[in-house]
Amino acid sequence: MIPSPDDGACTHERELPSEISTFTTEDNITAMLTQDAPTEVASLAQEAPPTQEALVQVRRASTDVDDPAYERRPGAREIGVGPMPEPWPEDPRLDRELLAFGDHRNVLDKYRYWSVEAIHADLATDRSALHIAIENLEHDLNIGSIVRSGNAFNVGGVHIVGRRRWNKRGAMVTDRYIDIHYHPTPESLAAWTHEHGYILVAVDNPPQSQPLEYAELPEKCLLVFGQESAGISPQLQAVCEQAVRIEQYGSTRSLNVAAAAAIAMHSWMVRHRPAPRSMAS
Numbered sequence: 001m002i003p004s005p006d007d008g009a010c011t012h013e014r015e016l017p018s019e020i021s022t023f024t025t026e027d028n029i030t031a032m033l034t035q036d037a038p039t040e041v042a043s044l045a046q047e048a049p050p051t052q053e054a055l056v057q058v059r060r061a062s063t064d065v066d067d068p069a070y071e072r073r074p075g076a077r078e079i080g081v082g083p084m085p086e087p088w089p090e091d092p093r094l095d096r097e098l099l100a101f102g103d104h105r106n107v108l109d110k111y112r113y114w115s116v117e118a119i120h121a122d123l124a125t126d127r128s129a130l131h132i133a134i135e136n137l138e139h140d141l142n143i144g145s146i147v148r149s150g151n152a153f154n155v156g157g158v159h160i161v162g163r164r165r166w167n168k169r170g171a172m173v174t175d176r177y178i179d180i181h182y183h184p185t186p187e188s189l190a191a192w193t194h195e196h197g198y199i200l201v202a203v204d205n206p207p208q209s210q211p212l213e214y215a216e217l218p219e220k221c222l223l224v225f226g227q228e229s230a231g232i233s234p235q236l237q238a239v240c241e242q243a244v245r246i247e248q249y250g251s252t253r254s255l256n257v258a259a260a261a262a263i264a265m266h267s268w269m270v271r272h273r274p275a276p277r278s279m280a281s
Contacts, residue, residue, distance in 0.1 A: 080104035081112055093118035106172060116176045123154055123177055130268050131198060131222040132261070133159035133189055135236055136166045140227050144170025145258035151178050153265045159222070161189050161236060170258070189222075190239040198222045202240035203264045204232045205254065209243035212267055217244070219272050225261050 082102040088094065095103075095115040103112050111119050132150050134143050143166045150158050151174035159181045160166055168175060183189040193200050201217065202209075202224045224240055226232030231254070237243070246260055255263075 078104075079106065084113060093122075120177050124179075126154060127156040128154050128269070128273055129219050129221075130155050130265065130272070131157045131159060132265065133161055133183075133200075133222055133224045134166075134261075135224070135226045135232060136160050136162040136164075137233065138227050138229070139163070139165070139167050140257070141167050141170060142228050142256065142258040142261075144168050144172070144175075146225060146261040147171040147178070148174045149258070149262040149265055151175075153269055154178075155265070157181055159183055159189055159192070161186060186233075186236040186239045189236075193222055196220075199242065200224055200240040202226075202232050202237055202243040203246075203260055204237070204243060205245040206237065206243055209245040211247050212244045212264060213247065215242070215244045217268050217271055221268060223261070223264050223268065225257055225264075228257050231257075 080103045084099045088096075088099050093115065094113045095118075098113045098115075107114075107119065111122075114122075130153065132146065132155055134146055136143060143160075147158055147168075148171050151171075155178065157179045158175070161183045162185075164182050181192070183192065190200065192198075198220045199218045200222050201215075203212075204226060224232060224236060226236070232240075244264070246255060246263055248255065254260075
């Protein structure tokens with residue numbers, strides 16, 4: 001659901017109730033249509049009530065693959081799994097529509113056929129202490145990509161500072177599996193961090209910044225990222241208690257913000273949540 005503007009303090013986006021269909025609600029269809037779905041799929045999505053063919057098309061068009069029309073490309077690799085043969089397991093985590101039509105989302109195999117709510121709940125049991133914040137002043141396309149990386153590292157929360165409406169295309173629907181917080185101002189974000197014992201760390205290259213490789217990143221860290229063109233605004237920089245930069249060795253002054261965010265998040269993981277040695281090969 002696209003939230004309405006909010007002039008108050010931090011708000012928190014909640015997941016859909018389990019009884020609401022993952023991919024066939026009006027809000028999710030609307031979200032899919034805003035992501036440049038093919039015209040014929042958009043037409044199917046608007047049928048009321050939707051036919052089974054419409055449900056299949058909407059599901060395929062709203063899954064988190066890079067190209068919603070991937071299945072029409074000759075030789076394209078099929079993503080996910082097809083319908084599960086009946087009888088189906090009696091498992092409350094399973095989504096009956098996914099069981100019936102197949103699961104073509106970009107999720108781990110353990111989550112095949114699981115509902116969005118079930119995946120969200122399972123991830124919530126093992127969230128990282130790390131939180132991230134993204135300044136949203138110009139509807140930056142990179143915000144979605146940063147959110148997707150946040151999901152990959154299972155961050156404890158994503159904070160959108162500024163405008164509530166943000167470009168979700170790059171998130172590839174991974175925003176459904178994490179907690180999103182909204183702050184109208186930098187001061188609202190700072191109030192949240194003080195209340196929860198977090199330290200705001202700007203990822204940018206102002207003169208007082210430290211190299212990320214040598215900086216002390218606290219465990220209860222909230223990494224802050226700015227806009228692609230202008231970086232972090234002076235107002236947001238002013239409430240950050242630390243600033244770190246990623247050293248570069250070429251001619252460009254800065255990295256793409258989504259790339260920088262992924263590097264910074266991984267750097268925190270190496271310090272505070274390294275992969276188990278049993279996973280090393």
